[in-house]
Amino acid sequence: MVKPKQEAQQNDNVTKPPVQANSYYNELYRPQFHYSPEANWMNDPNGMVFHKGEYHLFYQYHPYDAKWGPMHWGHAVSKDLVHWEHRPVAFTPDHNGDIFSGSIVVDHNNTSGFGKDALVALYTQNKDGHQVQSLAYSTDDGNTWTKYEGNPIMKDFPDPDWRDPKVFWHEETKSWIMPLAAKDKVMLYTSPNLKDWSFASEYKPQNASGATLLECPELFPLPVDGEKDKQKWVLTTSLGDGAIAGGSGMEYYVGTFDGKTFTPDKPEAEWIDYGADFYAGVTWENAPNNDQYRTMIAWMSNWKYANDTPTSAWRSAMTVPRKLELKTSQNGEVKLVQSPIQELETLRGKEKSYPSQVIKPNTNFLANAKGDTVELVADFKVDEMTTSKAFGFRVRKGDDQATSIGYNNEKKTIYLDRSFSGESYFNDQFAKVHEAPLEPVDGHVKMRILVDRSSVELFGNDGQVSITDQIFPKGSSDGIELFSSDGDVTLESLHVYPLNRIWGNSLFHSNLSGWEALNGRWADTISGTQGSDTVDSFKLADSRGKDFTYETDVKIGNQGAGGLVFRSDKTAKNAYVATIDQPGQMVKLWKKVDGEASILATYPAKIDPETTNHLKVTTEGKEIKVHFNDQLAIRTKDNSLSSGYFGLNVWNGTSTFQNVNTYPKK
Structure with a gap:
């Protein structure tokens, strides 16, 4: 029988009370006052809109890995642009493709027919390199979204790199304007209703060439030196490579716009930021002070190394929000100036x-x-x-x-x-x-x-x-x-x-404490603690048990398995594991003894991805029972391990655990 050394020195039927140690957003390199996802990969900010007192930040997100992959839209909201509340993933890929970058507008005049003040999202979808533009709308303030049945609304793409709509309302022409990146140029389209779009013009920067890849264009007006009657238009673009600091970066042009055509005051671009980690920046639509200044946030990374930075569980952060203004410089040119938003001073x-x-x-x-x-x-x-x-x-x-x-x-x-x-x-x-x-x-x-x-x-x-x-x-x-x-x-x-941190406490609920990841990527999220890896990975609490009930609500992602670890040693080389196995469509009880794994029992079960299931284990001496969604799935006996630590396991995918609790056997 394999037993940890200290087993005889502890009362294994009494769990330790939870310790309120806050490890949430406290990993090495974790930003404390910049926005970063709780877990997994993030890149470009998307769909930034102010609506009913809240700033919405959507972003390119891969919920199953810390590297770029099939793009979804993550979502967060803030009342002050400083403290952020995480929301569930907003958009997931569909038959039209992955969800690339885009924007959201407030349709104040119901031009789309979706309702007065409906939020309307326009975004690129990518499927096997074929890019189209699609639409979704929300009538409950961005909490839920309906994808338009007529998607894609724009499908006759002129170039394989045709993406990133940043739509705005042009009051003078009573029309919607959509800048779209198209390889080495910016294409402008107009629409009366957000559904039907007509080509208006294109602008090709002087320095653009066949090797240039422009992304995330945006066009907006600003007063010069605070004087509204001296308004200019600003066109911002992101370069996938060849920026001033190497790799990706952002530039801008100042000029005029007549509702169809943008004309720069000079052909040369100016750099928005001279560092290596300022990319895909866009500003909030419908913000209260947009007639005075714009507020921009950017992805704080660079495509040269974005997938490889040495962070754990998550990858990438946003810059602080910045106030953008146009001012006349010492040499008489009108240029963008930027500063951190004043609200950051509250930190x-x-x-x-x-x-x-x-x-x-x-x-x-x-x-x-x-x-x-x-x-x-x-x-x-x-x-x-x-x-x-x-x-x-x-x-x-x-x-x-x-x-x-x-x-x-x-x-x-x-x-x-x-x-x-x-x-x-x-x-x-x-x-x-x-x-x-x-x-x-x-x-x-x-x-x-x-x-x-x-x-x-x-x-x-x-x-x-x-x-x-x-x-x-x-x-x-x-x-x-x-x-x-x-x-x-x-x-x-x-x-x-x-500067004080902006993050509160973890929303992972458990009566166990002292959680420590042995391997894999683990992070607490609004849905619970999430583990991700391509192999078996373990996270253990500092509490032990012999006879008990141990349970959790677990959601398996797009693949793999996840479950409960019990009677484990501190290395998980000796442990029982009850898992929900999505590829095998089964509940499985297995054990590891001296690192060697063997299956004790299985139970066939329908397991859908992204569906929350309840998993419960009870032990009494040699007997082990596993319940799946309140049904007895496995009942067997084994005497290899009599007591040990509680933990969690993921295999070949991403699983999220919530309400992880254990109770001593009465």
Whole structure:
């Protein structure tokens, strides 16, 4: 009989009370104030709309893996653009294909016939490289969606890469406008009703070539310098490759739009962000202040390495929401400026302020400052007295790593250097310096820096330029340094704020505690704790039992099996496992002894994907019973293991467990 060593020292019929340790959103590299999915893969933001006091964020989502795969639309909502509430997956693939990027509008005038103020989603569907545009609508504020029976509404695609509709209402022409990316150009369509679309014009950027892939275009008006009678139009596009920092990135054009044709003021594009991790950014439709500024959020990653970043259970995050405005620059050109939304300031902890002083080389008055979620707001005076060649900060600093954010006074550039930021093995182009041109304004260089556990966002001179980069340092690397190289610089002011996390407690319900994943990808979600792997993976609690009832509500994803582990040792090399096996369409009881698995009994059962089933195990001595949806499925005897730890198991897929509870045998 195989028994863990400490079995005789514990009362196996008394479960331990749950411990309220909050591991939710607390993994290594997990962003604390940026939006990231609870589990699995995320990329482009989609369908961003403000409706009845809530900001909706949809996004490209693969619910069964932490790498890109068949695209769904994930969903979250917020009242302040800071704190987010996760919602169930909104759109799943159908016979027309996977659900690619798109947008949502509020149909205030019921032009579509779906109802006044209905939410109408327009999105690309991809099936074997064939891309069409489809439509869905919601009459209950985005809680549920009905796919239009006439889908696809646009199917005569001119190019294999024909996607990402970002629709808006054009009041002057009383029509809907749809920009669509088409390989190396932006195509514009018009519609009176969101269903029937006519080609209007196309715009091909000067730098576009056959190798260019444009994605996620958006067209919107903004006042210049806050004056509404000086309105300009902004066209934003995302480049799949060839951006300023390498790989993917975003650019924009300022010009005019007459309801059919966009005409840029100049043919050259401007970069929205000079870092490597700002892509597919779009703005919220129907937002309260859209006539004054737009609020944009972007995918904080890069297609060069997005599938390979070293996060666990989830992959990718969004940038902080940013306020976009048009302002006249020092050289007279009208340019986008951006800044973190004001609501983020509610996350600030106790401020530490520093007065004006001269910063000399090899000194650091921030030696005692620490933080892995922090905001720095600095103003440097740069004039004829400045002898420093470069100055700035090093954040997430440890013994052998740091991320440098600085100003090169000789080149007149602001930069972010992640050459020694931490893990970079996953891509040989990751550990690089990214820089942007920046002239002092009235003899000053300002920096606003947002540091999270796996990212840095830098805004120079009140948002004239920005640089956004992911970083992957050790958890212990939390130092902050202020530096000046080869000379002096005057620091006019510095404000340092710790930033609070935005996430609450896990919604996984269990009377067991001390859960620890032995292998696989595990994360708590709104539906429960989710495990995913291609092989057998285990997660164990710190409670043990001998004779008991053990149960859960379990949902098997698109494939594989999941179930309850009991009488296990700490390695799960000796354990019983009762699983719901979707490919085999059975309930199965099996055991592992010294790592060798064998089946004890099976029971045929209809198991549909994404359906929640109830699984229950009861033990009394050698007897083991397994109930499936309240029906006795298996009753057998085995004396290999008499007691041990409780746990969960997934195999070759994704399973979600909720209400995992155990009760001692009475």
